[in-house]
Amino acid sequence: MTDTLTPATTTGPATAGSDLSGAATQAYRSALEVIASVEPRIAEATRAELADQRSSLKLIASENYASPATLLTMGTWLSDKYAEGTVGHRFYAGCQNIDTVESVAAEHARELFGAEYAYVQPHSGIDANLVAFWAILAHRVELPELAELGLKNINEMTEAQWETLRHKFGNQRALGMSLDAGGHLTHGFRPNISGKMFHQRSYGTDPQTQRIDYDAVRAAAREFKPLILIAGYSAYPRRVNFAKMREIADEVGATFMVDMAHFAGLVAGKVFTGDEDPVPHAHLVTTTTHKSLRGPRGGMVLATEEYAPSVDRGCPMVLGGPLGNVMAAKAVALAEARTPAFQTYAQAVADNAQTLAGGLLSRGAQLVTGGTDNHLVLIDVSSFGLTGRQAESALLDAGIVTNRNAVPADPNGAWYTSGVRIGTPALTTRGFGAAEFDRVAELIVDVLESTSPATTAAGTPGKAKYVLADGVAERTKAASAEMLGAHPLYAGLEL
Template sequence: MTDDLSRLSSSAYSQALEVIASVEPRIAEATRAELADQRASLKLIASENYASPAVLMTMGTWFSDKYAEGTVGHRFYAGCQNVDTVESIAAEHARELFGAEYAYVQPHSGIDANLVAFWSILAHRVEGPWLEKAQAKNVNELTDADWEELRRELGNQRLLGMSLDAGGHLTHGFRPNISGKMFHQQQYGTDPETGLLDYDKVAAKAREFKPLVLVAGYSAYPRRVDFAKMREIADEVGATLMVDMAHFAGLVAGNVFTGDEDPVPHAHIVTSTTHKSLRGPRGGLVLATEEYAPSVDRGCPMVLGGPLSHVMAAKAVAFAEARQDSFRGYAQQVADNAKSLAEGFLTRGGDLVTGGTDNHLVLVDVSKYGLTGRQAESALLEAGVVTNRNSVPADPNGAWYTSGIRLGTPALTTRGFGHDEFDTVADLIVEVLSNTQPGTTKAGGRSKASFVLADGVADKVKARSAEILDKHPLYPGLELV
């Protein structure tokens, strides 16, 4: 930020906190504490970032007070002309940013975006033809039995997605998730030796299972995906290709992923969050071809409630920021920094799933330290390093305790970290893991949750972290009084 913008931001946030404190001072204090904690921590959660003051401020407006179910020009509430303007601008920026035919900016989250996509595919591929067939009977005269037939058809379709332990997401058909209950689902994994996607095996599974929906994309797969091959597989079996790019949308927007690694030219529907590597507000996004646009446009009221107009406005600001040349430099640095972080682990004897990375995240197998992912996550947090535990392929500890930690570079790249800083980060993490032992259970056995971090290690790591963090302040020049 420039000095003038820093002064304006400082004044705006200080006054806003005064207003909040006049009603509930504990919330104002928690807000101040959150900024202090984020400034003092090494944030390495791959799904988190730092939004700009412009994006953050856009969310705190009276657009929050407006109901606007429906779509631009077709609302169920009066007085939505300004919401129409905001949504149109956000959609325009999203189309231009990603080169998409159609953009839907109403989803409140990535899960909502995926639900919109799933039901849009079902409506387009199942409901539409079924209703056309039913027209001969007149839709208004359809019986309960007729609608029950449709519900059976909608609820018995097949979905093939990446398994959770291979790097997929809960919403890609994981049985406890709604996606695993909506669909008759199966999952594809990765090669047990390399941890990499085997497209021939994915194709073979698709031929055997014949899914209506083939889901690509990931939340913990540290490599790029060939979406042209995934489209070939989908076309061969007559499936709709849906790509969830929530994690790597910023790398697509910043032209780090191009050609076959850019999902937008290849997928029928692409979903995303607008935070993570895209560095916007917490929210969701759906991109689609014109063929699927009418179905996606029914997201509200089909799946969603009233759109969050203040968040759509913030999405417009974030998309505008991502269209600037500086964002392309940022996105490339995110990928470069991930490689530096991976190299830092490998030179110190760390075990990485797939042996490295070529996107924004690194997945560390902590088994060699005798720890579960939960123990590693907790020990690192005690030392001021914020990560999240994550499953590794064929994880013996399951999805709760896990055997890995997932690390991402988007947030610290926003702060200005480069190669040397991420090498140091790898060193700090290895120091914590190497000096952590599993705790014991009440029965005297080996615990999967508790841990013992050697004396002095947390303070040492925090002191070394502070040296780097002080050189790269978060929201530089922004001071709260």
């Protein structure tokens, strides 16, 4: 967009930290006026969300700020078209423009990540993982079964043959990172569908270092012999050696799948290269397109050519009609991520995480693994006498938005937790640098030190209620406002 000015501290054309004058501002104002004419409460909630995001320190590691171009792309008539199927092979007529959109998005994804194949239809990260899981099952279970029977597709199976195949589908093994070690609920957590689809086991981290022990993963894989070895994380503050993980997968005959939803921006921005880049090593890589990649909320699957035909069956296998408007926004965001400016941004995300971790450690906070070398930091708040839920709530009272998270071997479980997860992607988009992130660390520790558990009716410390000392929220918000004012969000946009 030519009507914007991009400060040196932000990246790419018209980012969230840019000065939005002219056409962009008018576009948002006009859109909200149209919305308000039908349902004013939705228009008001939209304005309120911008105000909330502008006035708080957004430290949730899985959130970011998309560019105006990305956001505006989602609000178009591309939303109105059904397009089940794949490019050139749709179940509806009149999909030529959706074909263009999907092709462009996939092209940008392949070029950005160096992937052989890209599937941009998934609506979310969970959808992307489901597509990958079922593509692996189709490739590793269904196709061999059909070949053995001399059949072309499952519709040719007898009922007895189909029942045999269904049984095989439901008894495959998957090995993924445990939730408390930093893995994601879609990597086999029982309440999630992934935990119900597979005979599943988890690998954790070394009890002393809290880092992945590759020898232990190898031993678990040799003993369990999974069909799928899953790597990736949502709350592990270190890099992963994907070359080693692929060696383990190959040794036991497993398909190697990586969920890079959290750190895709660091892969796209060439912060993670070589053994730390999952794409050259994995059979399939799944991701969201928001988080550190800074695009629209959605998912994506990258794969080798071997798995491409099975991945292409994602719709209608597990997906409904693809969202044309969101695929278009993915294309815009992926185009932004292919610029040198995005690489500068990605490196700043990692550098800022180091600064944030250092600032917390120097002020006495306890961090899982003792620090970070990616985009996130996991604070063990038990050293402050708090649960994760208490810490999260007290920080929110002070205008610092985080999320509670389990730590390895967490005694408080996945609901109350003993940790708080924070990340640098969003505030880096706003232009925060080392000085601001050190100040953020100071504010976080001040709030945590000023918070104490509230006692229950029985007189014992509770896991949810807390007391934040008088005046702390106010002074924290004042200090935050000074930094946020220097790095405005969507500057010039007045609604």
